[in-house]
Amino acid sequence: MAKISLSKLRHSYFDNPKSPEDYALKEIDLEWSDGGAYALLGPSGCGKSTLLNIISGLLTPSEGSVLFDQQDVTALTPDKRNIAQVFQFPVIYDTMTVFDNLAFPLRNRHVDEATVRKRVTEIAAMLEIEDMLRLRASGLSPDNKQKLSMGRGLVRDDVNVVMFDEPLTVIDPHLKWKLRSKLKELHQQLKLTMIYVTHDQTEALTFADKVIVMNDGEVVQIGTPVDLFNRPTHTFVGHFIGSPGMNILPCEMRGKQACFQDMPVKLEGPINAEIKGTAEIGIRPEFVSLGKKGIPAKVRTVADVGRHIVVHAEVKDVTVAAIIAEDVPSVGDDVHLVFESAQTRLYRDGWLATELPKSGTRAGKRTGTATRKAAAK
Amino acid sequence: MKKQNQKAWFFVLPVLLLVAFNALIPMMTVVNYSVQETFGNNLFFWQGLDWFENILRSERFHAALGRQFLFTGLILLIEVPLGVIVALSMPRKGFWVSICLVTMALPMLIPWNVVGAMWNIFTLPDIGLVGYFMNHVVGIDYNMTQDPFAAWVTVIVMDVWHWTSLVVLLSYAGLVSIPEAYYQAAKIDGASNWAVFRHIQLPKMKSVLTIAILLRFMDSFNIYTEPFVLTGGGPGNSTTLLSIDLVKIALGQFDLGPAAAMSLIYFAITLLVSWLFYTLMTKDNTN
Numbered sequence: 001m002a003k004i005s006l007s008k009l010r011h012s013y014f015d016n017p018k019s020p021e022d023y024a025l026k027e028i029d030l031e032w033s034d035g036g037a038y039a040l041l042g043p044s045g046c047g048k049s050t051l052l053n054i055i056s057g058l059l060t061p062s063e064g065s066v067l068f069d070q071q072d073v074t075a076l077t078p079d080k081r082n083i084a085q086v087f088q089f090p091v092i093y094d095t096m097t098v099f100d101n102l103a104f105p106l107r108n109r110h111v112d113e114a115t116v117r118k119r120v121t122e123i124a125a126m127l128e129i130e131d132m133l134r135l136r137a138s139g140l141s142p143d144n145k146q147k148l149s150m151g152r153g154l155v156r157d158d159v160n161v162v163m164f165d166e167p168l169t170v171i172d173p174h175l176k177w178k179l180r181s182k183l184k185e186l187h188q189q190l191k192l193t194m195i196y197v198t199h200d201q202t203e204a205l206t207f208a209d210k211v212i213v214m215n216d217g218e219v220v221q222i223g224t225p226v227d228l229f230n231r232p233t234h235t236f237v238g239h240f241i242g243s244p245g246m247n248i249l250p251c252e253m254r255g256k257q258a259c260f261q262d263m264p265v266k267l268e269g270p271i272n273a274e275i276k277g278t279a280e281i282g283i284r285p286e287f288v289s290l291g292k293k294g295i296p297a298k299v300r301t302v303a304d305v306g307r308h309i310v311v312h313a314e315v316k317d318v319t320v321a322a323i324i325a326e327d328v329p330s331v332g333d334d335v336h337l338v339f340e341s342a343q344t345r346l347y348r349d350g351w352l353a354t355e356l357p358k359s360g361t362r363a364g365k366r367t368g369t370a371t372r373k374a375a376a377k
Numbered sequence: 378m379k380k381q382n383q384k385a386w387f388f389v390l391p392v393l394l395l396v397a398f399n400a401l402i403p404m405m406t407v408v409n410y411s412v413q414e415t416f417g418n419n420l421f422f423w424q425g426l427d428w429f430e431n432i433l434r435s436e437r438f439h440a441a442l443g444r445q446f447l448f449t450g451l452i453l454l455i456e457v458p459l460g461v462i463v464a465l466s467m468p469r470k471g472f473w474v475s476i477c478l479v480t481m482a483l484p485m486l487i488p489w490n491v492v493g494a495m496w497n498i499f500t501l502p503d504i505g506l507v508g509y510f511m512n513h514v515v516g517i518d519y520n521m522t523q524d525p526f527a528a529w530v531t532v533i534v535m536d537v538w539h540w541t542s543l544v545v546l547l548s549y550a551g552l553v554s555i556p557e558a559y560y561q562a563a564k565i566d567g568a569s570n571w572a573v574f575r576h577i578q579l580p581k582m583k584s585v586l587t588i589a590i591l592l593r594f595m596d597s598f599n600i601y602t603e604p605f606v607l608t609g610g611g612p613g614n615s616t617t618l619l620s621i622d623l624v625k626i627a628l629g630q631f632d633l634g635p636a637a638a639m640s641l642i643y644f645a646i647t648l649l650v651s652w653l654f655y656t657l658m659t660k661d662n663t664n
Contacts, residue, residue, distance in 0.1 A: 058561050079567040091562040093576040104576075108567035152566065 002069040002160045004032040004055065004193070009064035011050055017062065024050045025061070026217040032161070032195065037187045039208030040197045043240070047217040048197045052163050055195070057081045068160050079108075084153040085163045089170055090145035094138040098129060101137045102151050109156075123151045126186055143175045150179075154186060161193040168203065180206060201241050213237050229284075231345070233352045238282050244310060244321045247288065251279040251346065258346055261315050263295045266341040269357040277349030285310065287343035288322035290329065294336035299329045313337060410637035428638035438639065440614065441622040442646075448618055449597045452536045456593060457586070459537070460544025464552055465578070467545070478549075481542045489539075493606025496535045521608065525615035528608050532616055535603060540593060547589040551582035587658040591651055598647050619643055 011025040020026055025047045032038055040048040053059040055066060057078040065074045073081050084105070093101050102120040111119075124130040127147045132140065137148060146167060153162050164183070168176045184207055187194050196207050204211050205225040213221045213228065213236070220234045221227075232238035238246030252259045258267055260281055267281075290311070297313035297320065311322045313335055320337055329335050346354045411428055413421040432438050467477050487495070502508040502520045511519035521527040555577065563573045601620040604610070610617035610625070617625070623643065627636035 053561075056561075056565060058564065078561070078564045083565065085562070085565050087558040087562060089556065089558060091556075091558050094580045095576055104568070105566040108569070108572070149562075152562075 002193075003034050004161060005067040005070075006030045006051075006055070007065050007067065009051075009054065009061050009066070011047075011054060011059065011061045011063075023062075024217055025054075028064070028219055030212070030219065030222075032193060035191050035193055037184070037207060037209045038193075038195045039204035039211045040195060040214060041199070041201060041204040041211050041240075042214035043199055046214045048199075048214050049165055051214070052085070052165055052195065052197050055161065056083050056085045056163055058085075082156075082159055083161050083163065084156060084159045085165065086146075086150050086153040086167045088166045090142065090149045092137045092140070092145050092148055094136075096137055097133065098124070098135055098137050098140070098148060099133040101148055102133075102155050105152055105156055119155050119157070123155050126154075126189070127151050127182065143171050143179070146171060147179070150183070154190065154192070157190070157192075159192060161195060164194065164196045166198050167196075168198075168200075176203075183207060201243075205241070213240065215240075230343075231352065232282070235280060235282060235347050235350045238284070238347075242284060242286075244285055246282050246284050247320050248347070249281040249283070249318060249320065251281045253279050260295065261318065265339060265344060267344050267346050267354050268342050269355045271346055272348075272353050272355055279353070280347045280350075282345045282347050282352075283339050283343060285321040285323040287340040288320060289338045289340070290322065290324060290327065290335045291338040292336060294338040297335055297337050299331055299333045299335055302328060302331055407637045407640055410633045411641055412634075414634050424634060428634045429642065432635060432639050432642060437622070438642075441617055441619050444615075444617065445598060445619040448532070448600075449594060451533055452540070452597050453590065453593055455533070455537050456541045456544050457590060460541050460589070461548050461582070461586070463541070463545045464548035465574070467549055469553055478546070481545050483542075484539050485542050487539070489602035490606050492535065492539050493603040496531065496538075496603075497607050500531050521612075523612055525612055528612060528616050532604050532607060535607060536597065536600070539603065540596065543592065544586075544589045547585045548582055551585035552578060555581045583658070587655065591655060594654065595647060595651060598650070 006028055009025060009028040009030075010023055012023045014022050017023055028051065040051065042048045050059065054061045057073070057076055057080075061074065065072050067073065068081065078085075093104060096104065099120055102123060103116045106116045106119060120133070121130065124133055127150065129144060129147055129151065132144065137145070140148065150164075150167060153164070168179060171179060180203060183194075183196075187207075196204065198204050198207075205228075209224065210222060211225055211228055212219055213234075215234075215236045221232060221237045228237055228241050232241065232246060235246070235248045239248060249260050251265075252262075254264075256271065258265050258271075258279065258281060265281055295315055297315045299311060299313045300319065301310075301312040303310045303312075308323050308325055309328055311324055311329065312319050313322065314320075315337065322337065345352060412424055412426065414424045415421050463481075468474055484492075499505045500508045500519075500521055502512050508519060511517050518524075519527050521531045559577050559581075560573065563577055568576070599620055600618060601624065604616050604618060605621055605624075608616045610621040620643075623636060623639055626632050626639060
């Protein structure tokens, strides 16, 4: 087990990258502490699998280095790095039994047979496949095959890190939920560092203690699920996480006052004056309510998504989403939108530009429980 | 009982007719010959199963069958492992892929009698490249028209040259269909090259290899043109394989009855071995 540090990592699939667009990964500095549960979250093609393959050693980065506990492993092959990786599609050795499949990584490292038996039985019990140990692996159902792949990843207890590359893609929805909680449970039992790559925010937020959001080859934000939900440092995070995502509204600055469609909007705190660029207001639909006074708007759609109601209302030509629980308006109604000022942020060129007020309670704490629930959904 | 729609049979009818004319009816004439004796003038006499008995008891048939199995066994033993090794060492991507594939396919594009003629000239002791080299440079007495061993070696090398490509191409197709994740997982699991071959590549190649072996078995078991052009079955009878012997009986001696019986036995053996092999290889997939 080890702390993993990535230092000045850049990677390009081209031989002679010229512009920054040629890089699949743009300058990444990251630290993963020992025993943590991390999720790498981002849309397809954002570079998360590239990053994973660099950590596992399947890819050599164009620039920068990978350190396991201060030791530079950039040039080492995957088997020398002592890591485990579970792939998107189940990889099983058809010719072997389930038991031999699980024992394979251990036997390749010449672990004695008694320990092999013990570890395999333990892992099989954890994954609830102990009654299949004698079966040929090729005959298993897809979800059991994927469990077996995960088992091979978890069977060694001395690995530096276990990495999961979208492992639940092929699993049926009802089993997905089960396997996800199983993984979380395994993390607590085994105390291994785990990195979980996914494009599914629900998977990332439920699995990880810390989520790393990537977009376009860059790390946009690192934080706990609550951080990501409450104070996205980039409009991408705000939009990507949450359902529906954060409202990103055009904003006009009049001196120090932010205005949305000519209406002044109160922000969470002072604006960082150094940042220049296009200004946008960000507010989550959870913190937009309908009131007697506020920004006049016309309701366009009302959708009952089960536990709450999503209202889309138009302010002139801009649509704002709001999540409400009661007093449901009808389509075509004139309403007034109220933004909770402690949850209203300003973004400049996509990046967060408001600071928390110096004194007073932190806004995030007050609504912490509510948002954690919302984030976990 | 539920009434079923029987119209589908009409769709099968054209194929049935085609197969009837190009296979079933010609084969029935062979069956017809195999139970009769003729002395020309289109006069036939009922002979029952005598020809079958004669053939099955004939020393000549046993010898030809033995040579046939030896030939097929040897070329399978050489071509299958060699084909797999070549396929494994071929590049999977990049510039060289198409060049390798075309080079591999070339021998298979040459007509069989041309292959026989090519190798015949190639191995002539005084003017052929190999023949001259063996006799005058290496100093080994090599003359496949006189020495049965040299004849066998030449026939086998020729077949290996002509048909290993088939095994290569099929194995290669199997190899490239293996997802990259399998190799990555094996690397991470610390698998040796041998383990990767044994547990990933070989199982994934199993179905294409089954087809490759089956095709090579049937083709080599029925081989006629190349050894006929190369050695004419000689020296003596040493390279007279089953089909060459059959043609000698049918067209040389004009013994239509025994030749027909031999054809049917020959066909039955090919069918039986192919069926046994295929059933054994695909047995695991069903349960």
